[in-house]
Amino acid sequence: MTFDCVDAQVVATFWCRALGYVEAPPPTGWSDWPSFLRDHDVPEEEWGDGAAIRPATGEGPTISFLKVPEPKSVKNRVHxxxxxxxxxxxxxxxxxxxxxxxxxxxxxxxxxxxxxxxxxxxxxxxxxxxxxxxxxxxx
Incomplete structure (x- = not known):
């Protein structure tokens, strides 16, 4: 599941609190997010454009947050x-x-x-x- 947003870090932090989630670790094979992003040629100025959270136990759905240029304009169809x-x-x-x-x-x-x-x-x-x-x- 992915939330489109203006500020991925702010929204991810909020949902961590709301759901008792934590920041998701980087994919297997990378020790940290900067290494993963660098290896995938993501410019440093875009590193804050996304975030991912998951249950503290590691069991359950991961939620992603992605910066998009347009603001929210209508009611969510899923919540x-x-x-x-x-x-x-x-x-x-x-x-x-x-x-x-x-x-x-x-x-x-x-x-x-x-x-x-x-x-x-x-x-x-x-x-x-x-x-x-x-x-x-x-x-």
Whole structure:
């Protein structure tokens, strides 16, 4: 999965925090990213144009971020859900506490809350945007 963005490093750092991910290591055969980029003739001024993150365990999907010239212009057709509540079967006060704590942390790191979706009188999830306006939910 790849996010197009204006600042790959900023967006990758945000998503590391949101998902508990870490910077992905360079491909097998290279000891670091500068060596890989140099070996692939990427000019140094473009080294910050991309980033990759993965789960801290190494198991699970890698997410890439790629600088593009055009800004985001429409709503995402695909988005990530950051699941922190434990599900609808969890006590509503505990769910609310977990969702609000994650919201507070991510807002402090550049996210914006767009709306609150309520089901049966209780907060079900928040619709948020990352620092570049990509939508995601906290559930």
């Amino acid at each position: 990530l859900d950051v699941k922190v509540s434990g599900g609808r079967h969890v006590d509503q006060e505990l769910r609310l506490t977990r969702i609000r704590a994650k919201e507070s942390d991510l807002v402090a790191h550049g996210a914006t809350t767009q709306r609150e979706d309520v089901v049966d009188g209780h907060l079900d999830h928040l619709v948020m945007t990352d620092p570049e306006g990509n939508e995601f939910c906290i559930a």
